[in-house]
Amino acid sequence: MAENKGGLFAKTVQKHAGRAKEKILQNLGKADRTVDDVFDEYELNFNKQQTNANRIHKEVANYLRCCRALHGASKGLFETLADVYEPEWVGHELLYAQAQNSDMLWTDFCHKVQDQTLTPLTAYQQQFPEIRKKIDKRGRKLVDYDSQRHQLENLQRANRRDEYKIARSRDALETARVTYEALNKELYDELPTLYDERIPIVAAHLQSLFAAEATVMVESSKVAKELEAIADKLAKECEKGTYKVKRAVAPRPLSVVEPSSPKNANSPSIRPTISGPVTPNKEETGRPYEEIEFEDKKVNGTVSAPARTNGEVIGTKIPAATGSSLSNGPSFTSPLAELNQKVEEIYDIPMDGGKQPSPLTGATTEGLPPGVLYRVRATYKYTREDVDEISFEIGDIIQVVEYDDPEEQEEGWLTGVKEATSEKGLFPANFTRPI
Structure with a gap:
């Protein structure tokens, strides 16, 4: 057994060595070789066909990977839109339906590319390696045939002819010829047939x-148009103010109360029940001038003009109530409490038929430009928080006008035009006072 394996291995090594020697001699031009121009053309066509088949298979496989990635990106986009698109927005259910349509389109398209294009191309490509083996084997058998032919020629040209060796060489040559011609004939049939198949296979x-691609493009276009219509309808509803958040009345800034030393250290501390804690024998500073004016009117019956420097209101110190003014006990109503009540009355904006603001009590309505209801002066600084609002500083004069759309009237807000800059917009009423 071992001897048979050793002999077979030695025979194989000898065969490979003989082929290598024959090829070297042929390449050096010291030995001729059998030439078949027709087969050489067949082999050249085969090599080109195999290269093209590998290229198209590679690109279709890459195309399919990209389609699957695009499908995943589309699903991710629709999942995000489903989270962002609030349930009360118009078209919410339609958006979900179009997301399902898009997902089915891409799933079907990827399956068609896989089953109808890539899988057949894979089968087409897999036949080339087997035929390549046959071509290589035919080449080796042709070298064996040429080698046996040369050996026989050498034996026949020898000075001393050995008929036994010549007979054996002739038999070996015939065996090589039969083997070679069988492979050659088989390839003569297969190679042209395979080469002719390239056109219908590639076309199919x-x-x-592209038929599958055309389908997904057409249907995806329909989905895109539906999505565009949904977004357009949402934009129109937004322009109508359907989803606009109702504004709350802007909070009125707080007055600043600063403590001071008591006038009489022996006076008892009294804390009356008012809107904020007030300690007797203290002074208040930095209060807005309209509060001071109302308190002055309450106490003295007169209105004192607020002091200003460069258009700014200077805080005025107001002496605190004395102990004698609080002698009524719990039923005492402080000037600050009455002031708060008057402020609330001033900023309770009356409405004309529930649609437009009417001139406030005490506001001058004579000699105003057309369309101006009355004028107000800013008592606090306000910085706008939206594009349809206006900002102003303390002391700015604003002309109050009617709302462009009465349906948009919001409680506690007015529409006005700043006299200094002619800017028009909304502003909180409780940051101003009528003049």
Whole structure:
């Protein structure tokens, strides 16, 4: 057994060595070789066909990977839109339906590319390695045939002819010829047939690919148009103010109360029940001038003009109530409490038929430009928080006008035009006072 394996291995090594020697001699021009121009052309066509088949298979496989990635990106986009698109927005259910349509389109398209294009191309490509083996084997058998032919020629040209060796060489040559011609004949049939198949195969595969692509593009276009219509309808509803958040009345800034030393250290501390804690024998500073004015009117019956420097209101110190003014006990109503009540009355904006603001009590309505209801002066600084609002500083004069759309009237807000800059917009009423 071992001897048979050793002999077979030695015979194989000898055969390979003989082929290598024959090829070297042929390449050096010291030995001729059998030439078949027709087969050489067949082999050249085969090599080109195999290269093209590998290229198209590679690109279709990459195309399919990209389609699957695009499908995943589309699903991710629709999942995000489903989270962002609030349930009360118009078209919410339609958006979900179009997301399902898009997902089915891409799933079907990827399956068609896989089943109708890539899988057939894979089968087409897999036959080339087997035929390549046959071509290589034919080449080796042709070298064996030429080698046996040369050996026989050498034996026949020898000075001393050995008929036994010549007979054996002639038999070996015939065996090599039969083996070679069998492979050669088989390839003569297969190679042209395979080469002719390249056109219908490529045409069929491309047809299925682009037909599937055309379908997904047309249907995806329909989905895109539906999505565009949904977004357009949402934008129109937004312009109508359907989803606009109702504004709350802007909070009125707080007055600043600063403590001071008591006038009489022996006076008892009294804390009356008012809107904020007030300690007797203290002074208040930095209060807005309209509060001071109302308190002055309450106490003295007169209105004192607020002091100003460069258009700014200077805080005025107001002496605190004395102990004698609080002698009524719990039923005492402080000037600050009455002031708060008057402020609330001033900023309770009356409405004309519930649609437009009417001139406030005490506001001058004579000699105003057309369309101006009355004028107000800013008592606090305000910085706008939206594009349809206006900002102003303390002391700015604003002309109050009617709302462009009465339906948009919001409680506690007015529409006005700043006299200094002619800017028009909304502003909180409780940051101003009528003049």
